[in-house]
Amino acid sequence: MAAKAPGGYGPLAVLKAVPAHLLLLLAACATPQPSSPGPANPGPVAHPSLPSGVPDPGPLPPLEDPLGQGLEAPSSLQRLDFRGGEPQVPIRLMEGRSEVTFFPRGRMRLHFGGPANKVLEAPAGTPWKVRVTQGQPAVLTARIQLGEFRFADKAGLAEAQETWQARGLFVRVHVLGALYGIAGKVIDNRRYLLLEEEARTPQQATGRQAELLRQFGVQTTLFEEVHTPSRGILEVRDGAGTVVGMAQDSLLAETRDSAGFDVRRVEHSVGYDNHGFEDRSFRGSLQFTVDRFGKLAVVNGVKLEELLKGLVPAEIFARAHMEALKAQAVTARGEVLAKVGTKHLGDPYLLCSEQHCAVYRGRTGEAASTNAAVDATRGEALFAQDGRLVDSVYSAVCGGHTEDNDIVWGGPPDPNLRGRPDLLERSEQVPSPAALDDFLADTDMPAACQRSSFAQPSKFRWEKRFTAAQVNAFTEKLGIGPVQAMNLSERGVSGRARVLTISGERGATQVRGELNIRRLFGMLNSSMALVEATRADDGRPLSWTFRGGGWGHGVGMCQTGAIGRAEAGQSYRDILRHYYNGAEVTPIY
DSSP, X not given: OOOOBTTBSXXXXXXXXXXXXXXXXXXXXXXXOOOOOOSOOOOOBOOOOOOTTSOOOOSBOOOOOHHHHTOOOOSSTTSOBOGGGSOEEEEEEEEEESEEEEEESSOEEEEEETTTTEEEEEOTTOOEEEEEEEEEOOEEEEEEEEXXXXXXXXXXXXXXXXXXXXXXXXXXXXXXXXXXXXTTEEEXXXXXXXXXXXXXXXXXXXXXXXXXXXXXXXXXXXXXXXXXXXXXXXXXXXXXXXXEEEEESEEEEEEGGGOOEEXXXXXXXXXXXXXXXXXXXXXXXXXXXEOTTSSEEXXXXXXXXXXXXXXXXXXXXXXXXXXXXXXHHHHHHHHHHHTTTTSOTTSSSSEESSTTTOOOOGGGGOOHHHHHHHHHTTTXXXXXXXXXXXXXXXXXXXXXXXXOHHHHHOSSOOTTSOOOBOXXXXXXXXXOGGGHHHHHHOOSXXXXXXXXXXXXXHHHEEEEEEEHHHHHHHTGGGTOXXXXXXXXXXXXXXXXXXXXXXXXXXXXXXXXXXXHHHXXXXXXXXXXXXXXXXXXXXSOEEEEEEEEEOBSOOBSEXXXXXXXXXXXXXXXXXXXXXXXXXXXXXXXO
């Protein structure tokens, strides 16, 4: 065995004797090809004017077109790799594991990294295990996020900055997201974050959030940063259990012709009722790395179009009308690109394969119909009238009316994510969500998600009843005692609420945020709801009933509504124009 580097294994791979049928390459890295000439340089991009007090990051660099310039693979798993004619996405399959078993579906190369760049080759179908040892978790710091602003809203940013400074807080401005170009199309998801200057431990920051809520009545979020990266030694074992190699922090497994891998016991649906483990198959490469907890994470490096083939059927019925499947493929493609650089900033990957980012099952989840929809819309995404990529979010059932993005998630309003009626035909007989009681009572309106052949009455309109004891158990952590009154308020155009006021025997509090309200009660179908109490003769609550509409947050495309519109004869382009306020489908590669 090779000698240890000072202070541990360092960047060197340590390889032991391997079975005769395996070929060990000691320097197998191909020489990178020279970059191909890119398109004419458009020159520096002028930075928008900044208000007083907002730091000027200086002139923006020339807009890169990664496809045209043939950029090499990035060193970070938090970036897209643009080699091969389309983006390749690093998406986490699972994390928090001590050991993972996998099988290559084609001849495999396992890259150990380090100066020697050692590589192990193995035939298809051979079993392998990767285990993490000496794992050290990352050290994270957190700042309080006081606000989020569209990149064009410099005035709003400056106003918020002055407000917080007048309250005695030292603040800083952070630019989140990225600006780049693909084939002449601008991908720009940058936004401004207003952060408190002081960095704290995550535990201290949580306490500071409570303090700001009590002092100013403001709900805040946490912005995490990696202070010290996680570390660990990765052991590779063959089918006989023999350790054949070790590497520091990261290993890359690739197969010829991107045949991909089978991975045992992939954990999925974490935090949901259908949580479990499943053997799955994936296209592309596998990166084994150390997660923020010092445990093992498995990251799939997969081309965007192949990612969509394992994602789209997990998001919509594969038997749905082809125009609806095309609409889903376009929205999913745009949503992935819109998330670049905005999620999982403290993790060693770009996106996860859960509902937090995008449900992805790999080759295991693919269907012929959705594969055809992805192929038919290859490279297409939604762009606003100003040429910017639309963050094309979607939800299952809007309940007859979609919602504004800022009502659901806070942050700046998006002109392409405005709530609107989802009716297939104009009708003055349909009540407005402003009269929510009447709107929820209408179970036969000509809504696209109600007329769809995949419509489920229990998701279009629903009731959920809890006993007083159940509600008191849900709210026990709020410290207000047995609940006496509840009220949903600050509703958006669809009737979805973003504030729940709860009064108990020992005090009152507010739960803010559409998702927080739903989670408090074991995941309500939506916050487009009314809540009523059934009381005893003495006024004591016996039970609480939520009566509501829709299934999900309601922003962007209504998936069941898209099916209803396709069945009514609308093309996928027409469907997307409706849900995204006139945005147009445009190819980007």
